[in-house]
Amino acid sequence: MSFKRTATYPCAPQTTRGESTKISSHGDKIVYTNGKTVVIRDLNTPEVGITYSGHVQPATVARISPSGYYCASADASGTVRVWDIAGTDQALKGEYKVIAGKLNDLAWDGESKRIIAAGDGREKFAHPFMFDSGSSCGEIGGHNKPINAVSIRAQRPFRAVTASDDGLVVLHSGAPYKYMKTIQTHSRFVQDVQYAPNGNAFVSVGSDYKIFVYEGTNGDVLGEVEGEGHKGTIYATTWKADSSQFATASADGSVKVWDATTRKLVKTYTLGSGVDNQQVGATWTGKGIVSVNMAGDLTLLDEGSSEPKLVLRGAQKSITAGAVTSSSGTFIAGSYDGRVVRFESSGKADVVPGPGHTGQVVGVAAMGDGRVVSVGFDDCAREIGGGGGEKFGTTTVALGGQPRALSAVGSDATAFVASTAGVSVVKDGQRVAHLKVDYDATSVGAGAGGVVAVGAQDNKIRLYDWKSGALSPRSGTLDANRGAVSAVAFSPDGKLLAAGDSTGKIVVYDVATAAPTITRWSFHSGRIASLVWRADGLALVSGSLDTHVYVWSVKVPAKYVAIRNAVPGGCAVVGWRGDKEVLGAGADACVRVWSVEVPQ
Structure with missing residues (x-):
């Protein structure tokens, strides 16, 4: 560890x-x-x-x-x-x-x-x-x-x-x-x-x-x-x-x-x-x-x-969102001023050109085909094309509300956006569906098989199925979190759902039974800002406003890797590059890379 x-x-x-x-x-x-x-x-x-x-x-x-x-x-x-x-x-x-x-x-x-x-x-x-x-x-x-x-x-x-x-x-x-x-x-x-x-x-x-x-x-x-x-x-x-x-x-x-x-x-x-x-x-x-x-x-x-x-080049303002592309390991980071910067695996940085966002970037998600989608406080979703997000496309997708979170399913290049107006589905440069909800959506996660999780201000998570161009709600809610659900992420096989909340607690749910399987991950002292699973689904990395980054083991839930004071000012986004490298970025606009050993 x-x-x-x-x-x-x-x-x-x-x-x-x-x-x-x-x-x-x-x-x-x-x-x-x-x-x-x-x-x-x-x-x-x-x-x-x-x-x-x-x-x-x-x-x-x-x-x-x-x-x-x-x-x-x-x-x-x-x-x-x-x-x-x-x-x-x-x-x-x-x-x-x-x-x-x-x-x-x-x-x-x-x-x-x-x-x-x-x-x-x-x-x-x-x-x-x-x-x-x-x-x-x-x-x-x-x-x-x-x-x-x-x-x-x-x-x-x-x-x-x-x-x-x-x-x-x-x-x-x-x-x-x-x-x-x-x-x-x-x-x-x-x-x-x-x-x-x-x-x-x-x-x-x-x-x-x-x-x-x-x-x-x-x-x-x-x-x-x-x-x-x-x-x-x-x-x-x-x-x-x-x-x-x-x-x-x-x-x-x-x-x-x-x-x-x-x-x-x-x-x-x-x-x-x-x-x-x-x-x-x-x-x-x-x-x-x-x-x-x-x-x-x-x-x-x-x-x-x-x-x-x-x-x-690099980020001038706080990094507020980001994602690692699975193909090249390029880290795409969005910042407070709307700038999007791509960091290659060597560390070389370049600002993504084109008609970008005019306000804070709140979500970045990588598609399986190399494309990247981002959402910002200009209430729009924008696509970044190329093998590693080289430039912004010309298509702008209006979301009808201020976005709060973004998640994507790489297999069919579909993005889901939680906003003040509800949950929107973006695909191929257009909004193909929208669901109005009677709760305050704060986070969203998309998993294999078309299941979508939406976290809310009321400490609960709702599950939906994305089928035939519509979001269909499942019965019941996941309610083991004790604060507003600020980040959710499905494991790569879609069987587990990790949910972090405003109190710093992380709960892992079994998607099939809707029951919590891990409830002891509560060492963060601030709002969970980002959760990302490793490709094999055996480890999870979390970043929080408390400046710390933790790497958790699914096989041995009692053991973890604690990277304390990892991101000065607060961590906003984490990610995996391969099986042993963790990235973290946030308030100081820098990106840090750690080599980690997780107990198996």
Whole structure:
């Protein structure tokens, strides 16, 4: 009864329109945040990553120390957490309340000893401190509006530069840090400022579309960049490791590379138009520039080509539904914002293109022929065609009510939807039947032989037979659950029905006798969100809002595999890939894979 996490397919960076997205790097590793999660991805194995979920409030920025041993991450409450990345336990080195408000950026000094965190506080906008003790090492002043960015010169004499919504760039000497100089070059918000790795210069960019280069120690203005500039707000700047060039990312959908000495344009990458393609963050890694757009796509730019070398995609919002296709093992995940992402067995992720959902996806089900059907809060069912759900079809099926659950029978490609209007049957791109019910349907499951189970708010389950294009009710109800039935699933042979409820209890019923056979699976402490049987029908995996994932044995009901705190924030969907791999996803928009051994 053991388990081991084998992979984490990370979420995409969270972005906010009109704000810079802070993404940083250390060698070939990139670091960013989404919600309360900090993600570190190695560009040598970009499909997988490691995550840190220690923040209570949404994380806003994270940066690895120059030594490479620690990561400092800041959140919306003004708290900075410094944690170990050299080991596997992510031990907390220190937690410090820096300001009374949201932190927008932080920076390490070149010795990996001091941190300056900056943002929007009530009494001050930034604070410098020692990372191991939290003791103050100076004062950051000169601004009267929130600070958007901070950067520290890596060499002695130390300097720190800050950029703010007040349109000012302020230089500080250190350490200890104190006010040195105010620079008034920008006419609007200053979005980002970054020191060159060699400390000889720093660059500021802003909402006035302008880029300025300054001398590194005294802050003298060396000049404004020359050449064809950006035609939109410039959200980020980043330096090449040898300090010979720097890059800028803009809302005009482009990333431009500039020569640091001549301040002339070297290269332009045009990455698209429209809001989703606004480039809101960038970092220069050992493999090239990584830029992030409003949609959360991470684009690795090749210095020798105008085309992207790699594009990394994923879910930006909480994953709320999902299913594993039996043919390829591809995991199709639907999210809170209506996006549907397909994760291949290697971890490679891509957003399913086409006319998708405009609201939260509440159900995804795989058909036996490789097709996938999804339902969302736009009150529609949509088909995703191809062998592994490559793209949305053009057919939209109106459900007549807000869907709550979805299940499908792969053998005849029929989907059943429980909604506020009743139970609908969808097949071949149309609603072929609809049953109005006098109870509040909360879950639905379809089994072999055309039997359908509908769970309800009144703690009961009704069984129906799908025959001759109609749903015919069976007599009686299944009523061993003690809460609203939130998830139901038939075993592959259709003989057993597992039902999870709002109290965290799972009951397994014998379908032929309508009697409960297993009633002891009650270790979850929150609503059961997802139940999936293994292909042989001998094991069941459950995911709950209590963040835990359990794998249950039918042969030995008293034994189970408990994956505690499996999905931070709550698990919304689980699945099987083969006989020994379990997947789980939920509130943090990441997908995790475990190898499990179930007692037989």
